[in-house]
Amino acid sequence: MIKISEYTVRRLSTYRRILEELLADRIDVVSSAQLAELSGTNPAQVRKDLSYFGNFGKRGSGYRVEVLCQRIRSILGIEGTWRVVLVGAGNLGTALFSYKDFSRHGFQIVAILDSDPEKTGQTWDGVEVSPVKDAERVVRKTKAEVAIVSTPAVSAQSVVDRLVAAGIRGVLNFAPCKLEVPAQVELRNVNITIELEGLSFAMRSADEAAK
Amino acid sequence: MIKISEYTVRRLSTYRRILEELLADRIDVVSSAQLAELSGTNPAQVRKDLSYFGNFGKRGSGYRVEVLCQRIRSILGIEGTWRVVLVGAGNLGTALFSYKDFSRHGFQIVAILDSDPEKTGQTWDGVEVSPVKDAERVVRKTKAEVAIVSTPAVSAQSVVDRLVAAGIRGVLNFAPCKLEVPAQVELRNVNITIELEGLSFAMRSADEAAK
DNA sequence: CGCTGTGAATGTATTCACAGCG
DNA sequence: CGCTGTGAATACATTCACAGCG
Numbered sequence: 001m002i003k004i005s006e007y008t009v010r011r012l013s014t015y016r017r018i019l020e021e022l023l024a025d026r027i028d029v030v031s032s033a034q035l036a037e038l039s040g041t042n043p044a045q046v047r048k049d050l051s052y053f054g055n056f057g058k059r060g061s062g063y064r065v066e067v068l069c070q071r072i073r074s075i076l077g078i079e080g081t082w083r084v085v086l087v088g089a090g091n092l093g094t095a096l097f098s099y100k101d102f103s104r105h106g107f108q109i110v111a112i113l114d115s116d117p118e119k120t121g122q123t124w125d126g127v128e129v130s131p132v133k134d135a136e137r138v139v140r141k142t143k144a145e146v147a148i149v150s151t152p153a154v155s156a157q158s159v160v161d162r163l164v165a166a167g168i169r170g171v172l173n174f175a176p177c178k179l180e181v182p183a184q185v186e187l188r189n190v191n192i193t194i195e196l197e198g199l200s201f202a203m204r205s206a207d208e209a210a211k
Numbered sequence: 212m213i214k215i216s217e218y219t220v221r222r223l224s225t226y227r228r229i230l231e232e233l234l235a236d237r238i239d240v241v242s243s244a245q246l247a248e249l250s251g252t253n254p255a256q257v258r259k260d261l262s263y264f265g266n267f268g269k270r271g272s273g274y275r276v277e278v279l280c281q282r283i284r285s286i287l288g289i290e291g292t293w294r295v296v297l298v299g300a301g302n303l304g305t306a307l308f309s310y311k312d313f314s315r316h317g318f319q320i321v322a323i324l325d326s327d328p329e330k331t332g333q334t335w336d337g338v339e340v341s342p343v344k345d346a347e348r349v350v351r352k353t354k355a356e357v358a359i360v361s362t363p364a365v366s367a368q369s370v371v372d373r374l375v376a377a378g379i380r381g382v383l384n385f386a387p388c389k390l391e392v393p394a395q396v397e398l399r400n401v402n403i404t405i406e407l408e409g410l411s412f413a414m415r416s417a418d419e420a421a422k
Numbered sequence: 423c424g425c426t427g428t429g430a431a432t433g434t435a436t437t438c439a440c441a442g443c444g
Numbered sequence: 445c446g447c448t449g450t451g452a453a454t455a456c457a458t459t460c461a462c463a464g465c466g
Binding site for chain 2: 006077107172193200202206
Binding site: 005042048058060 | 460461
């Protein structure tokens with residue numbers, strides 16, 4: 001089994017979104033050229049990405065939208081539902097909780113943790129906000145497998161350690177810090193400051209070039 | 212002038228954060244090995260990244276934390292302040308507005324746009340929420356250079372077109388869609404669903420491997 | 423004929439390994 | 445001697461170009 005790069009996986013995710021849009025538009029068949037155009041890449045890349053997983057297309061015509069979409073959902077492992085614990089019920093946590101896009105696509109928030117006694121005990125849309133000290137119990141009870149961390153940087157590592165101990169297998173980290181997790185636990189970081197500083201660098205470089 | 216890769220720029224941003232933490236801890240000097248350890252990369256990478264911009268280190272000892280931090284801030288173009296317009300004052304927009312981390316590091320929200328008449332006219336912490344129809348006027352008046360887009364996917368492109376027409380030079384897009392901007396406008400995308408699906412793929416792959 | 427699927431070629435990023443300075 | 449700075453080597457990702465199928 002050859003190793004699939006993270007770049008390929010990210011593009012698959014993009015193809016999936018586009019295929020669902022095509023599906024909604026009652027488009028039946030799509031070529032690698034069209035899919036490339038819509039996702040901002042090139043046809044060879046699309047075909048190469050898909051070829052790692054099988055021969056999904058039909059020569060001469062292209063890919064059946066519905067079939068390909070279902071296949072990608074299966075490859076990504078989002079046919080079923082992942083159970084998510086949201087850690088940190090501040091502004092960002094609230095925003096993520098009410099962000100319905102990923103809840104529609106296989107990620108269901110089943111528990112919320114926060115350290116603020118004002119918040120713990122509340123119920124958001126049927127989901128209880130529990131104190132961080134109950135992290136292990138809550139993860140086990142709800143069978144959460146994924147954690148979304150939107151706590152301040154200082155508290156992130158300690159709560160992640162406890163989630164991992166309780167059996168969490170994937171972490172999406174919004175806190176601006178490096179998290180240590182065991183190799184068998186998957187980790188992705190989203191860091192808004194890095195993105196903004198990347199923009200800043202590019203804008204500044206454009207200024208230099210213009211001089 | 213050689214081209215700097217986006218990967219290098221992202222790491223510079225990470226180094227900057229760590230250097231500021233070291234600075235707060237009154238650490239004077241740091242080696243590429245230490246910086247690599249703290250940022251999750253390797254010493255050669257750190258030295259290579261920095262070498263694109265000059266010779267900042269001292270052989271035998273390492274890098275002066277304060278000097279290096281200042282140099283990186285300058286390279287990233289975050290010595291001054293970038294003026295930001297926040298587009299979309301929903302849950303995510305609210306979270307981003309109150310997220311003080313990047314406002315502390317050179318990005319200041321000077322305007323907010325939203326299409327909801329309930330929100331327009333409000334003032335958040337001294338910043339007025341204006342209707343999207345006034346986009347051009349607001350961007351020009353506030354001299355905003357960067358836009359953070361946290362609208363629904365369907366409205367993102369049309370408002371970005373208008374921001375670009377009004378002179379915006381950088382866009383950080385949180386809407387789950389592809390945005391078209393002219394080549395001279397910088398664009399970064401943050402897509403939470405892609406990150407979650409990446410986690411899902413990796414967790415699922417781990418399951419396969421275990422069988 | 424039009425498209426996919428893919429080995430080969432290219433382009434890009436990372437890592438090695440060591441010369442050279444403080 | 446310990447570290448940086450860097451060309452050379454390697455690893456990895458993308459793109460080309462075409463054989464082959466529907």
